[in-house]
Amino acid sequence: MGGSNMTIHLKIWRQEGPEAEGRFETYTLDQVNEHMSFLEMLDVLNEQLVTEGKLPVEFDYDCREGICGSCNMVINGKAHGPKRLTAVCQLHMRNYSDGDTIVIEPARAAAFPVIRDLVVDRSAFDRIIEAGGYVSVKTGSAPEANTLPVDQFNANKAFDYATCIGCGACVAACPNSSASLFTGAKIAHLNKLPQGQPERKNRVLAMVEQMEKEGFGDCSNFAECEAVCPVGISISAIAEMRRDYMKAMFDDN
Amino acid sequence: MKLDSKVPSGPLESKWEKHLNEINLLAPNNKRKHHVLVVGTGLAGASAAASLAELGYNVTSFCIQDSARRAHSIAAQGGINAAKNYPNDGDTIRRLFNDTIKGGDYRSREANVYRLAQVSNEIIDQAVAQGVPFAREYSGLLDNRSFGGAQVSRTFYARGQTGQQLLLGAYQAMMRMIHAGKIDYQPRKEMLDLVVVDGKARGIITRDLVSGKIERWSGDAVVLCTGGYGNVFYLSTNAKNSNVTAAWRCHKRGAAFANPCYVQIHPTCIPVSGDYQSKLTLMSESLRNDGRVWVPKKKGDERNPNDIPEEERYYYLEERYPSFGNLVPRDVASRNAKMVTDDGMGIGPTGRAVYLDFRDAIDRDGKEAIKAKYGNLFDMYENITGDNPYEQPMRIFPAVHYTMGGLWVDYNLMSNIPGLFVAGEANFSDHGANRLGASALMQGLADGYFVIPYTIGDYIAGNDLAAVSTDDEAFGEAADASAKQLDKLLNVKGDRSVIDFHRELGKIMWDKVGIARNREGLEQAIEEIRSLREEFWKNVRVPGEAGYYNKYLEFAHRVADYFELAELMALDALQRNESCGCHLRDEYQTEDGEAVRNDEEFSFVAAWEYKGLNGKLEAELHKEDLEFEFVELKQRSYK
Numbered sequence: 001m002g003g004s005n006m007t008i009h010l011k012i013w014r015q016e017g018p019e020a021e022g023r024f025e026t027y028t029l030d031q032v033n034e035h036m037s038f039l040e041m042l043d044v045l046n047e048q049l050v051t052e053g054k055l056p057v058e059f060d061y062d063c064r065e066g067i068c069g070s071c072n073m074v075i076n077g078k079a080h081g082p083k084r085l086t087a088v089c090q091l092h093m094r095n096y097s098d099g100d101t102i103v104i105e106p107a108r109a110a111a112f113p114v115i116r117d118l119v120v121d122r123s124a125f126d127r128i129i130e131a132g133g134y135v136s137v138k139t140g141s142a143p144e145a146n147t148l149p150v151d152q153f154n155a156n157k158a159f160d161y162a163t164c165i166g167c168g169a170c171v172a173a174c175p176n177s178s179a180s181l182f183t184g185a186k187i188a189h190l191n192k193l194p195q196g197q198p199e200r201k202n203r204v205l206a207m208v209e210q211m212e213k214e215g216f217g218d219c220s221n222f223a224e225c226e227a228v229c230p231v232g233i234s235i236s237a238i239a240e241m242r243r244d245y246m247k248a249m250f251d252d253n
Numbered sequence: 254m255k256l257d258s259k260v261p262s263g264p265l266e267s268k269w270e271k272h273l274n275e276i277n278l279l280a281p282n283n284k285r286k287h288h289v290l291v292v293g294t295g296l297a298g299a300s301a302a303a304s305l306a307e308l309g310y311n312v313t314s315f316c317i318q319d320s321a322r323r324a325h326s327i328a329a330q331g332g333i334n335a336a337k338n339y340p341n342d343g344d345t346i347r348r349l350f351n352d353t354i355k356g357g358d359y360r361s362r363e364a365n366v367y368r369l370a371q372v373s374n375e376i377i378d379q380a381v382a383q384g385v386p387f388a389r390e391y392s393g394l395l396d397n398r399s400f401g402g403a404q405v406s407r408t409f410y411a412r413g414q415t416g417q418q419l420l421l422g423a424y425q426a427m428m429r430m431i432h433a434g435k436i437d438y439q440p441r442k443e444m445l446d447l448v449v450v451d452g453k454a455r456g457i458i459t460r461d462l463v464s465g466k467i468e469r470w471s472g473d474a475v476v477l478c479t480g481g482y483g484n485v486f487y488l489s490t491n492a493k494n495s496n497v498t499a500a501w502r503c504h505k506r507g508a509a510f511a512n513p514c515y516v517q518i519h520p521t522c523i524p525v526s527g528d529y530q531s532k533l534t535l536m537s538e539s540l541r542n543d544g545r546v547w548v549p550k551k552k553g554d555e556r557n558p559n560d561i562p563e564e565e566r567y568y569y570l571e572e573r574y575p576s577f578g579n580l581v582p583r584d585v586a587s588r589n590a591k592m593v594t595d596d597g598m599g600i601g602p603t604g605r606a607v608y609l610d611f612r613d614a615i616d617r618d619g620k621e622a623i624k625a626k627y628g629n630l631f632d633m634y635e636n637i638t639g640d641n642p643y644e645q646p647m648r649i650f651p652a653v654h655y656t657m658g659g660l661w662v663d664y665n666l667m668s669n670i671p672g673l674f675v676a677g678e679a680n681f682s683d684h685g686a687n688r689l690g691a692s693a694l695m696q697g698l699a700d701g702y703f704v705i706p707y708t709i710g711d712y713i714a715g716n717d718l719a720a721v722s723t724d725d726e727a728f729g730e731a732a733d734a735s736a737k738q739l740d741k742l743l744n745v746k747g748d749r750s751v752i753d754f755h756r757e758l759g760k761i762m763w764d765k766v767g768i769a770r771n772r773e774g775l776e777q778a779i780e781e782i783r784s785l786r787e788e789f790w791k792n793v794r795v796p797g798e799a800g801y802y803n804k805y806l807e808f809a810h811r812v813a814d815y816f817e818l819a820e821l822m823a824l825d826a827l828q829r830n831e832s833c834g835c836h837l838r839d840e841y842q843t844e845d846g847e848a849v850r851n852d853e854e855f856s857f858v859a860a861w862e863y864k865g866l867n868g869k870l871e872a873e874l875h876k877e878d879l880e881f882e883f884v885e886l887k888q889r890s891y892k
């Protein structure tokens with residue numbers, strides 16, 4: 001317990017459904033403890049709203065540990081807020097000061113329609129993985145695990161890409177609403193491993209095609225995605241994806 | 254109620270193979286005619302859905318989150334066990350079995366645990382083939398580390414994100430089968446009821462969490478993979494959407510609930526910081542490989558921990574358990590943390606914390622080496638607490654983490670309702686009264702990849718399953734009941750919020766049905782739960798309506814179920830007049846606080862039958878006797 005309390009002003013996007021017109025509403029909280037997480041601060045707001053007979057602000061969350069990728073919102077113009085390498089559920093109020101005004105919006109993108117308030121529909125991400133983001137190995141048919149060594153360097157690289165939590169901050173931050181970092185991360189993860197090689201070509205073609213079909217924009221190297229990614233996925237993933245895509249397009253054996 | 258464990262006869266080593274040789278098979282063209290509903294997409298659900306679809310079944314997969322990949326399993330940190338014996342330190346399937354049975358304090362079924370150890374190695378093969386980036390040595394071969402309750406290194410890991418990587422592997426396998434048209438994928442759907450037709454599980458009722466629509470689904474079998482119920486304590490390490498609703502509603506439809514009082518309290522979590530706290534964060538058990546647990550010997554010592562000299566530190570685990578030291582099993586570590594803090598040696602503003610110190614490990618191996626092993630956990634700690642664990646010892650305290658109890662299942666992982674299978678944390682099957690670290694991931698994947706796919710075939714082949722329509726009366730009745738309950742919650746229109754009720758329920762549970770329990774406390778808990786439940790139904794305030802995304806409404810009906818489960822947990826803890834594993838009854842312990850089992854009277858699985866709710870919960874206890882043919886029951890000792 002302990003820690004100092006502050007007053008925080010909030011401007012939050014409220015929208016009743018995908019078709020409804022949204023608007024900002026303002027609220028003030030005057031007992032915000034610096035040790036609270038950002039989402040706990042919103043819990044406190046919601047408790048207050050419910051007591052007043054109003055509708056709480058809807059937002060997605062689950063693990064509150066920065067790993068499930070459920071949470072995603074744009075805070076003062078930045079996906080996941082001010083702290084680098086930190087998902088909003090891991091952000092703490094000690095990053096704010098007494099009297100601050102915080103503007104909270106959903107992660108907007110044409111491919112992420114708003115469901116309600118700050119909740120958006122990210123099912124397009126599932127469909128990109130569905131298009132080819134896997135190794136086609138059936139249960140039971142795997143060889144003994146140590147028959148295929150993977151040098152530590154590539155194993156680590158693969159891990160760095162595999163750690164994507166699929167939150168969609170990259171899309172929200174991109175001026176073009178591109179999903180290239182998300183898609184590239186999965187492609188690069190599997191590319192770094194021998195297990196990923198047999199399907200390498202088809203995977204990149206299918207996933208990139210799906211990404212376009214979902215209405216995500218192109219990548220013009222703004223690198224805003226890398227800057228907001230809560231787990232630090234490098235934009236080298238995008239380069240990897242492009243290289244493979246070009247190769248796959250022109251290589252028709 | 255008849256509880257037949259259906260454990261095959263014969264030597265332990267060959268039971269599973271014998272069973273596989275004897276069960277009914279379904280030809281591939283027949284599998285295509287059958288439909289299986291898989292509820293949940295954690296490790297158990299995703300692996301089951303993918304494997305069943307690969308075999309040819311038509312599968313419908315449900316989860317609460319907006320994507321299957323976000324299931325609670327994603328948060329598992331430390332690792333997954335397997336008896337590969339890569340480090341050449343003498344591990345065997347038998348040893349993994351022994352450790353798991355002993356770790357569970359001899360309250361699990363031998364045959365199930367042995368099978369778990371047997372299939373453990375195949376899980377690693379499967380995951381590696383999917384591209385799961387496990388940690389590797391310089392040689393490029395897989396690396397292992399040690400976990401609590403074992404003296405061999407058998408834990409495979411992917412930095413501190415093993416659950417994430419394993420789940421993504423299973424999720425991707427599932428996505429592949431969606432692409433193949435074999436899985437109908439239904440995220441953001443919450444199961445509210447089980448539909449039983451002619452005594453068999455034939456469908457479920459869900460609520461679409463976006464539109465609020467109540468929907469009916471029929472199938473030939475239902476596989477429940479809906480996780481554990483640790484959130485009954487309000488604060489736990491579980492994800493916020495983890496719940497007991499699916500399992501509890503099955504219980505109310507006749508499925509026995511086994512060992513509800515077995516709850517694992519994890520020793521290394523970040524302590525509570527204030528009333529607003531919404532969840533607790535685990536610091537992986539793997540940290541105990543290098544971190545040393547201690548408290549100041551002097552009560553209320555407020556010095557900076559780095560200024561407290563060696564001789565004034567009480568390394569209580571190392572002193573009390575010289576052979577396992579900081580790596581004693583979780584229940585032992587948690588109980589000892591409670592003991593030293595009850596004695597006034599706790600640290601920090603609340604006095605409800607102990608130190609986990611990396612000073613010596615950093616001196617020994619260097620900061621970089623420690624960073625390479627635990628970097629992300631250290632970052633997480635700093636992010637939450639604002640303290641730097643490279644410079645200050647971490648503050649930790651036990652928190653509710655995992656529930657060993659769950660729906661009763663037989664050797665085939667089928668509940669006592671034919672056609673209702675239960676996998677992963679939702680069943681009671683393999684961990685007895687205490688689960689060892691890195692064995693939940695193993696169990697979830699064993700169930701989903703390597704057990705359910707066979708045993709479902711046996712059930713479907715062996716039963717005449719005429720098609721049922723969702724227009725059947727049983728579907729109508731269940732759908733109406735679900736809709737009515739939501740209306741009822743919305744129409745209480747009281748003054749107190751759902752969260753407020755949940756928090757109070759959690760406090761009762763933590764204080765009286767938590768780390769240590771006793772008769773008086775449990776009896777009080779039962780009274781308090783009943784009266785709070787009554788107040789809940791008179792005074793809860795649930796905002797909004799049922800016809801759209803409404804998280805408060807979701808939480809309201811989950812909390813309503815927790816109120817009922819809570820009473821059953823207390824009843825179960827009360828009937829178990831012994832201490833075993835995580836269930837410590839103050840009345841049954843040695844002088845220095847070790848659990849004292851009573852094998853004569855309590856070597857059984859407590860399987861509860863729901864009999865109704867009328868102010869109080871009516872429940873009948875059935876006992877499945879545990880027979881130990883292959884291990885000798887011993888008082889556990891980690892000294």
Ligand SMILES: Cc1cc2nc3c(=O)[nH]c(=O)nc-3n(C[C@H](O)[C@H](O)[C@H](O)COP(=O)(O)OP(=O)(O)OC[C@H]3O[C@@H](n4cnc5c(N)ncnc54)[C@H](O)[C@@H]3O)c2cc1C
Nearest residue numbers: 293294295296297317326331332444480677678691693694
């Ligand atoms: C922080 C943390 C760290 C852990 N670390 C480890 C570790 O290192 N090693 C280890 O072995 N174990 C670990 N565990 C335990 C382990 O993660 C879990 O026991 C395991 O992942 C449970 O998997 P599951 O598939 O049974 O269920 P879950 O992963 O909990 O999945 C449940 C699924 O069911 C769905 N669901 C639930 N209710 C409903 C409903 N009513 N309707 C529809 N869908 C529903 C959910 O949406 C979800 O998809 C850890 C646990 C925690 C909390």
Ligand code: FES
Nearest residue numbers: 064067069071089
């Ligand atoms: S809630 Fe899981 S990442 Fe934020």
